[in-house]
Amino acid sequence: MTQKTMIEDNNKSVPSQEAEFWNNEGGKMWTENVERTHSLLAPLSEVLIRRAAPTAGETVLDIGCGAGETTLEITKRVGATGRVVGVDVSEMILDLAKQLSPVPENLRFDLLDAGTADLGENIYDLCFSRFGVMFFEKPKSAFKNFYRALKSDGRLVALCWRTPSENPWIAQPVAAAEEILLSGSGEKPDPRAPGPFSLADPDWIHEVLKSAGFKNISLEGVDQKMPLGKMDDAVAYMMRMGPAVAEIASASEAQRTAIDMAIRKALSEFDTPEGVMGPCATWVISAQP
Numbered sequence: 172m173t174q175k176t177m178i179e180d181n182n183k184s185v186p187s188q189e190a191e192f193w194n195n196e197g198g199k200m201w202t203e204n205v206e207r208t209h210s211l212l213a214p215l216s217e218v219l220i221r222r223a224a225p226t227a228g229e230t231v232l233d234i235g236c237g238a239g240e241t242t243l244e245i246t247k248r249v250g251a252t253g254r255v256v257g258v259d260v261s262e263m264i265l266d267l268a269k270q271l272s273p274v275p276e277n278l279r280f281d282l283l284d285a286g287t288a289d290l291g292e293n294i295y296d297l298c299f300s301r302f303g304v305m306f307f308e309k310p311k312s313a314f315k316n317f318y319r320a321l322k323s324d325g326r327l328v329a330l331c332w333r334t335p336s337e338n339p340w341i342a343q344p345v346a347a348a349e350e351i352l353l354s355g356s357g358e359k360p361d362p363r364a365p366g367p368f369s370l371a372d373p374d375w376i377h378e379v380l381k382s383a384g385f386k387n388i389s390l391e392g393v394d395q396k397m398p399l400g401k402m403d404d405a406v407a408y409m410m411r412m413g414p415a416v417a418e419i420a421s422a423s424e425a426q427r428t429a430i431d432m433a434i435r436k437a438l439s440e441f442d443t444p445e446g447v448m449g450p451c452a453t454w455v456i457s458a459q460p
């Protein structure tokens with residue numbers, strides 16, 4: 172059975188554009204760069220997991236769990252008496268999670284759309300996510316889904332990017348690529364559309380979570396410098412990762428050369444003797460049902 176069919180069978184809905192992306196170019200991009208990406212995300216993860224504080228015996232949902240790095244770490248923290256479920260919409264990424272290590276008995280990976288699938292009711296002590304909650308077409312109903320899945324004394328702890336301008340190491344290369352590929356069509360994308368920056372606006376996060384029923388919503392800004400390596404490495408990584416990856420992959424040779432140069436120029440601002448250090452800005456979102 173194909174992934175697409177499974178999602179339709181399980182959730183009785185058509186896969187979203189994001190599901191299509193993460194099962195195609197997005198999944199390819201993530202799986203091919205997973206080790207490097209995990210190592211870049213490690214310092215942010217540390218902060219996030221400390222904030223989420225999974226403890227022995229807890230039941231945890233890892234939303235958009237990707238290749239399962241945080242899922243496995245949380246499983247260690249909840250121990251043999253706990254239980255962890257990692258959910259992701261991408262079959263190819265989840266396949267990688269299943270291969271990462273022998274999957275412990277109390278950890279399960281489910282292929283589903285976390286925004287629309289039935290995640291159950293009153294089950295989890297913690298709904299957790301590292302960069303997996305920005306891709307929902309209907310964020311209010313997705314967060315309502317997490318609200319429903321949480322126990323009444325549970326908590327939601329999730330990490331998302333702040334604005335593109337606060338994350339210029341991602342935004343500028345993407346803008347440069349889009350400028351070349353779309354020949355500066357001038358179209359302004361909707362900042363709340365599904366994508367890495369859809370939850371950048373704190374007012375919007377509050378509105379989404381409040382409408383889902385959450386209380387005690389708090390946003391903690393966590394800023395770091397992303398060590399992207401020497402310039403050639405950094406440029407190559409940015410050509411392979413990010414929201415414009417599909418367009419870059421299908422660009423002509425001349426366009427790719429122009430994009431390489433534009434990304435190089437954009438990243439030069441952050442070049443240091445230790446390599447390119449991309450300033451990044453995130454929210455750690457915490458809330459309770």
Ligand SMILES: C[S@@+](CC[C@H](N)C(=O)[O-])C[C@H]1O[C@@H](n2cnc3c(N)ncnc32)[C@H](O)[C@@H]1O
Nearest residue numbers: 193235236237259260261284285301302303306
């Ligand atoms: C930026 S990656 C983060 C992966 C992982 N949390 C990590 O930090 O390594 C986003 C993940 O969210 C998943 N995703 C996107 N939309 C989803 C949805 N509607 N339901 C479940 N997973 C989704 C993608 O397939 C992808 O694995």
